[in-house]
Amino acid sequence: MAHYDFNLPIGEADARRLAVNDTVTLNGTLYGIRDATQIHMFDHGRKTHFDMKGHAVVHTAPNVKKVEKSAEHPSGYASICIGTTTSARMERFTRPLMEEYGVRIIIGKGGLSQGSADAFRDVGGVYLAIVGGAAALETTWVEQIEDVDLDDLNPESLWKFRVKGFGPLLVSMDSHGGSLYTQVNNAARDKRAAALAYLGVKA
Amino acid sequence: MKIDLKQVEDACKELYIRALKLLPPDIKAGFARLDAAETDATGKAILGTMIRNIKVAEQNENLLCQDTGIPIYNVRIGSGVEVDGYALKQAIVKGCERATREHPLRSSVVHPLTRANQHTSSGRLVPVINIDFVPDAETLSIEMIPKGSGSENNSWLRMAVPADGVDAIKTFVIDCVLDAGGKTCPPTIVGVGVGGTADLCVHLSKVAATRPLGSSCEDPEGAKLEAQLTRAVNQLGVGPQGLGGDSTSFAVHVETAATHITMNPVAVNMQCHSARRARATFTRSGLEYGF
Numbered sequence: 001m002a003h004y005d006f007n008l009p010i011g012e013a014d015a016r017r018l019a020v021n022d023t024v025t026l027n028g029t030l031y032g033i034r035d036a037t038q039i040h041m042f043d044h045g046r047k048t049h050f051d052m053k054g055h056a057v058v059h060t061a062p063n064v065k066k067v068e069k070s071a072e073h074p075s076g077y078a079s080i081c082i083g084t085t086t087s088a089r090m091e092r093f094t095r096p097l098m099e100e101y102g103v104r105i106i107i108g109k110g111g112l113s114q115g116s117a118d119a120f121r122d123v124g125g126v127y128l129a130i131v132g133g134a135a136a137l138e139t140t141w142v143e144q145i146e147d148v149d150l151d152d153l154n155p156e157s158l159w160k161f162r163v164k165g166f167g168p169l170l171v172s173m174d175s176h177g178g179s180l181y182t183q184v185n186n187a188a189r190d191k192r193a194a195a196l197a198y199l200g201v202k203a
Numbered sequence: 204m205k206i207d208l209k210q211v212e213d214a215c216k217e218l219y220i221r222a223l224k225l226l227p228p229d230i231k232a233g234f235a236r237l238d239a240a241e242t243d244a245t246g247k248a249i250l251g252t253m254i255r256n257i258k259v260a261e262q263n264e265n266l267l268c269q270d271t272g273i274p275i276y277n278v279r280i281g282s283g284v285e286v287d288g289y290a291l292k293q294a295i296v297k298g299c300e301r302a303t304r305e306h307p308l309r310s311s312v313v314h315p316l317t318r319a320n321q322h323t324s325s326g327r328l329v330p331v332i333n334i335d336f337v338p339d340a341e342t343l344s345i346e347m348i349p350k351g352s353g354s355e356n357n358s359w360l361r362m363a364v365p366a367d368g369v370d371a372i373k374t375f376v377i378d379c380v381l382d383a384g385g386k387t388c389p390p391t392i393v394g395v396g397v398g399g400t401a402d403l404c405v406h407l408s409k410v411a412a413t414r415p416l417g418s419s420c421e422d423p424e425g426a427k428l429e430a431q432l433t434r435a436v437n438q439l440g441v442g443p444q445g446l447g448g449d450s451t452s453f454a455v456h457v458e459t460a461a462t463h464i465t466m467n468p469v470a471v472n473m474q475c476h477s478a479r480r481a482r483a484t485f486t487r488s489g490l491e492y493g494f
Contacts, residue, residue, distance in 0.1 A: 011380065060269065063266060064309075065307055080266070080306075083269030083270065084269075085353065086356065111385055133253065133256070133268045133270075136260035136265040137255060137264075139263075155311075184441065184445060186440045195438045201373050
């Protein structure tokens, strides 16, 4: 269990160094991405001008306020509350994000499934667990909304954040086939029979 | 007692914002209870972050969670309350829309087919408005619940049959908790509806999931079942965020309704750890906010 501080972007070797139960804190650029963003990118063929090679994406659709563009708010948006959504809905986009855009890190809550675990193994990437529902805290790690693309999908635009001390986040799926979600889920299913017996359910 | 609808509109705006920022005291107490008992290191660290987040939200007057949810307003009208029902519904919708535009809040509500977002947190039949009549004299209360999608996407109905018995209900609840894993943002409140028609059963599961911690089902049979189920789901080890630990759920809540001789329906709806709700109560002495 090691801790890493990363300035993004990172390379394949950095991603492959990580193992489940390590922790990571991120600095620099972080992209915010969501259901509609990826449906439009991968199902409707839309492209982004952002270079996400070696970068991290967080599953989010933030609360923002439209403001005048300025040095402080170059995107024309000020953040109100930025938090993380359930990743499972976006499972099928992990591989194309990695193969077509070079994304190395996916940040979310609740975990991803086998298809993503395979992509992390094949391409070299990780899933970092953030504490879902802790958005007031997460917002304090975001310094600025630098830019935005595909903004007709607002709030599910593709957001470019500048973050500082974003974490610590828990490596919960790695490139070596490790997944804390699978481990916990299997262990919980092993306890199913005992829980039912406790409830007096006839086998 | 005559109700001032402008005051209702203002309160419904205020309620949405309050619910998103201030966690009710019973949920905070629930966190303290789970945190004191948690034995898993990861689970304990996650609970610590959640508790810290509640404080940061209060200090920064920020939203607890970015998910502004589907807005639900539960209205209870007491005896001797004079109000135009249709105008009351309009005032609620207006208050909800104003909260979204004026704070501003992320509108999480879209058309189900076109996915178009009006950026008002409203649309056809949304906000959800439930109206009930209660015996409380000269009292109108409005409870606001922003229901997050992480937990709402994990909702189930099973039309079991009488031959399946109570065992079917118990097994169903355990399997729903296993299926949900970390997707519902545990620790959760597991709401279980038992009996009624299919739609009433699902509605009861939502009532159960959003009931304050520490409250019990009014039906003693339901109360017995919820106490048993609470202990059983917390033996599974799903833990905070599905990453392992003792704290899978704050509680299982059960609500019951009479059902048909041929039916045995059970529904499960979950509330995430950001179990948000706010209440406004109108009486002769004025308007009071609470939980």
